[in-house]
Amino acid sequence: MTSYLVFMLTLAGVYALMSLGLVTIWGQGGMVNLGLVGFFAVGAYASALLSQSGVPIGFTLLVGALVAGLVGVALSFVTRPLRGDYLAIVTLGFAEVIRLVATNEKWLTGGSDGLAGIRSPLKPELGAWHPYFYLLLVWAFAGVAALLLTRLLRSPYGRALRAVRDDEQVAAVAGKPVLQLKLKTFFLGSALTGLAGGLYAHLTSYIAPDGFVPLLTIYIFLAATAGGYTRVVGAIVGSVAVVVLLEGTRFIAATVPGLNAVQVASAREFVIAVGLIAIMHLRPEGLFQSVNQSAAAEPASAPGTASAEASAEPVGSTA
Amino acid sequence: MLLELIQLIVNGLVMGAVIALPALGLTLIFSVLGFINFSIAAQMSIGAFAGWLVNTQLHWPLLPVLLVAFVVAGLIGVASDRVALAPMRKRPSSHMALMVAIVSIALNLALENALRFGFGSGLNSFEMPIARDVVIGEIRIGPQQMHNLGIALLVAVLLAAFFTVTRVGKAMRAVADNPDLARLKGIDPAKLSNLATFIGMGLAGIGGALLAIDTSVDPSTGARLLLIIFSASVVGGLTSLGGAVLGALLVGVAAEVSLLAIAPVYQSAVAFVAILAVLLIRPSGLFAGTAGVRK
Numbered sequence: 001m002t003s004y005l006v007f008m009l010t011l012a013g014v015y016a017l018m019s020l021g022l023v024t025i026w027g028q029g030g031m032v033n034l035g036l037v038g039f040f041a042v043g044a045y046a047s048a049l050l051s052q053s054g055v056p057i058g059f060t061l062l063v064g065a066l067v068a069g070l071v072g073v074a075l076s077f078v079t080r081p082l083r084g085d086y087l088a089i090v091t092l093g094f095a096e097v098i099r100l101v102a103t104n105e106k107w108l109t110g111g112s113d114g115l116a117g118i119r120s121p122l123k124p125e126l127g128a129w130h131p132y133f134y135l136l137l138v139w140a141f142a143g144v145a146a147l148l149l150t151r152l153l154r155s156p157y158g159r160a161l162r163a164v165r166d167d168e169q170v171a172a173v174a175g176k177p178v179l180q181l182k183l184k185t186f187f188l189g190s191a192l193t194g195l196a197g198g199l200y201a202h203l204t205s206y207i208a209p210d211g212f213v214p215l216l217t218i219y220i221f222l223a224a225t226a227g228g229y230t231r232v233v234g235a236i237v238g239s240v241a242v243v244v245l246l247e248g249t250r251f252i253a254a255t256v257p258g259l260n261a262v263q264v265a266s267a268r269e270f271v272i273a274v275g276l277i278a279i280m281h282l283r284p285e286g287l288f289q290s291v292n293q294s295a296a297a298e299p300a301s302a303p304g305t306a307s308a309e310a311s312a313e314p315v316g317s318t319a
Numbered sequence: 320m321l322l323e324l325i326q327l328i329v330n331g332l333v334m335g336a337v338i339a340l341p342a343l344g345l346t347l348i349f350s351v352l353g354f355i356n357f358s359i360a361a362q363m364s365i366g367a368f369a370g371w372l373v374n375t376q377l378h379w380p381l382l383p384v385l386l387v388a389f390v391v392a393g394l395i396g397v398a399s400d401r402v403a404l405a406p407m408r409k410r411p412s413s414h415m416a417l418m419v420a421i422v423s424i425a426l427n428l429a430l431e432n433a434l435r436f437g438f439g440s441g442l443n444s445f446e447m448p449i450a451r452d453v454v455i456g457e458i459r460i461g462p463q464q465m466h467n468l469g470i471a472l473l474v475a476v477l478l479a480a481f482f483t484v485t486r487v488g489k490a491m492r493a494v495a496d497n498p499d500l501a502r503l504k505g506i507d508p509a510k511l512s513n514l515a516t517f518i519g520m521g522l523a524g525i526g527g528a529l530l531a532i533d534t535s536v537d538p539s540t541g542a543r544l545l546l547i548i549f550s551a552s553v554v555g556g557l558t559s560l561g562g563a564v565l566g567a568l569l570v571g572v573a574a575e576v577s578l579l580a581i582a583p584v585y586q587s588a589v590a591f592v593a594i595l596a597v598l599l600i601r602p603s604g605l606f607a608g609t610a611g612v613r614k
Contacts, residue, residue: 032417034424078595081602084417085355085557089549090598093591096546104584218428221421266435273429277403280422284410 006131010203012243013138017196019224019235020145025189027230028153030165031076031182032088036193036220038095041102041212043068043194044201045109048118051202057121061198068194069187076186080179095214102209114208118201138199142236145192150232152188161185215269219246222276228288237287245275326458327575333464335551335571336471337533338544339564340526342551343478344519346563349552350495351508351515352408354419358399359523359548361430363541366392366524367531368434374445381447381466381532385525392524393517399426400516427542434538442535467529474525475564478518482560491515495558547574550590554597556604565606569593 018036025033033039047064051057079090102109109115121137123130152158163171164178172178201207219242227238249271253264341363348356366388373379373387403426407419452459482488493501494508501508523541526548531540547570555566570593577589597605 034421078599082598085349085420086553086598086602088355088417088420089553090591090594093546093549093587093594097588097591100585100588104582214424215428218425221424225421260439262439263436266432266440270429270432270436273425273427273432276425277422277429280418280425281406284407284418 003131006135007203008243008247009240010131010135010138011200012240013135013142014196014200014203015220015223015242016142016236016239017138017145017199018193018220019227019239020142020149020232021189021192021196022220022224023229023232023235024149024192025186027224027228028158028161028165029182029185029189031186032084033091033186033189034088034214034217035075035091035093035095035098037212037214037216038091038098039068039072039190039193040197040200040216041095041098041207041209042071043197044207044212045102045115045197046194047198048115048201048207049108051119052115052117057119057202061195061202064198065191065195068197069191072186072190072193073183076183080182092214095212095217099209099212102212110208112209114206114210115201116206118205118207120202120205134203138203141195141199145195146232146236149188153232157181157184215272218272218276222272222279225276225284226279226287228285230285231288234288246272322457324576324579327578328572329458329460330464331572331575332568333460333468333571334575335568336468337526337529338548338551338571339471339567340474340529341523341541341544341548342555342563342567343475343560344522344526345548345552346555346557346560347491347495347515347522348519350558350560351491352512353498353508354404354408354416355423356400356404356516356519357420357423357545358396358427358430359520360541360545361427361434361538362392362396362520362523363527363530363544364431364434364536364538365395366521366527367536367540368438369524370528371443371445371531371536374447375443378446381470384445385470385528388524388528389521390524392527393521395430396520396523397513397517399430400512400520403429405512431538431542438538440538442537444535445532447532463533467533470525470529474522478522478560487511487514492560495560546587547571547590550594553594554605556606559604559606562604562606566604569605 018040021039022033022036025031043064046067047057047060050060050063055063075091075094079087082090103112105111120130120134122133126133153161160171160176161181163174164176164181168178204211220239223238223242224235225238226241227234227236246268249268250264253259253267256264256267259267341359344362345356345359348354348359369391370384370388374384379387404419404422407422408415410418447463452461453465454460482492490501490506491511491514493504493506494511498508527541530544534540548567551567551570552563553566554569555562555564570590573593574586574589577586581589
């Protein structure tokens with residue numbers, strides 16, 4: 001039971017990193033990325049393949065993040081003229097294509113059998129303590145990423161980014177390098193997602209295309225939205241909440257008699273989907289509301305919700 | 320070689336004709352309601368299952384089967400839209416279209432899993448009479464493909480008539496062309512939304528049933544083709560109904576002809592590349608409305 005709990009908490013940390021990626025790209029950058037799971041897979045395969053060829057794991061995680069980030073930059077550069085709706089379709093398609101490649105390029109990815117026996121850092125040395133170590137490692141990554149991201153989003157870069165999100169033309173007129181900001185943000189967000197993928201691969205020691213279905217993107221959207229998709233803290237809290245919900249439904253489903261395995265699985269996915277719909281209806285801004293949006297952009301919100309920080313931030317003053 | 324090419328083009332046109340129906344549905348819903356309804360994939364599977372039930376349980380023939388697919392998918396489409404999506408659309412938010420699109424993905428997942436809960440994830444097939452391929456010259460066409468082509472054409476003609484003759488149809492086209500102007504003329508897009516959703520999801524249902532007759536009935540029948548359908552809509556410009564049909568035929572032919580060069584497993588990837596290529600040349604799609612005012 002303890003090892004199960006530790007595994008789940010580690011998984012929550014992986015989800016938290018992905019949610020941070022989504023908060024960066026979507027919440028702060030205003031760009032849609034329905035292809036999260038694609039970047040996750042890129043990071044996972046890159047890190048796993050490198051470590052199988054003998055590269056030290058710390059380095060493979062870094063390369064996995066970098067590769068995912070660069071793929072993100074390439075995708076967002078190619079799609080730069082696209083509006084939100086089109087970007088949604090293209091990113092969704094991107095994730096499907098990644099899955100197709102992973103399924104069919106057997107020489108590289110092992111095809112639908114996947115890659116097994118992926119090494120994990122210090123596993124032989126630590127033995128029974130390894131799961132606890134990995135739990136700390138994943139949450140250390142998530143914690144550091146959250147701290148750095150918080151600082152970054154408070155910096156002139158973050159302010160300019162939100163200006164682009166809220167009104168691209170105004171930001172451009174104010175002299176902000178719109179395209180550059182968007183590319184950097186996509187890099188950052190997809191690199192975080194790729195890092196999560198790498199950590200996941202070394203956590204489970206086995207990856208296969210089946211693990212990279214669009215459902216995972218939905219989990220992360222649920223996590224980020226539940227917590228408040230513009231907030232770093234929301235991503236963390238939301239990820240833990242989603243893992244609790246996912247695992248909770250597993251226990252509830254086990255108590256319902258007469259269900260077969262397919263029915264249990266589909267009932268859980270159904271609950272997740274309905275949960276996301278309900279949260280979007282009841283509290284579309286999530287548990288932790290946005291604190292730095294201008295009052296004018298959200299006519300429904302009370303004037304008090306726009307913080308002093310936001311009103312003290314003239315868009316044009318950023319470097 | 321030439322013969323092979325012609326055969327692939329014929330196959331592509333048949334495939335395109337079937338894709339055209341859900342693509343038309345997607346385009347219609349996007350035109351009138353202003354968001355991308357991802358739950359179209361689940362509605363295709365719903366249509367396939369509804370048709371399969373009356374076909375295997377009551378032994379109904381093809382045409383009534385398709386009518387059932389249309390009505391059931393249309394009704395469930397409207398009901399789920401009312402429950403899950405319509406209240407979201409009323410929120411004043413600059414990200415409204417996107418939020419609704421994300422909710423529609425969740426809705427898709429919910430519907431697909433409801434099907435899986437009820438019917439399992441195994442593959443089922445229709446009871447349709449097996450007939451021999453028709454051979455013209457050296458080009459082969461299966462009778463099922465002929466049916467599909469004929470039915471897709473029939474539905475397209477009926478739709479064209481609906482959009483050019485009836486008042487409601489004209490109003491829908493007006494909204495698709497220019498929603499602001501339509502509103503000025505006294506057309507309320509909100510009032511058309513139920514009907515647009517019904518027809519759009521009904522078309523997805525027919526498309527799903529036709530595809531399932533050709534392949535198999537299972538909860539992810541629609542999801543497998545989602546990318547190709549989006550590709551057809553995007554190539555067509557997302558707001559042009561005629562464009563959706565042309566886009567579907569183009570994407571269908573492109574996906575089949577690409578078999579000369581690449582493995583069949585990458586057919587969806589061709590659709591993805593088609594989306595990218597078209598959007599890079601014309602960011603609003605090949606056949607987007609000439610007015611160019613829709614933002």
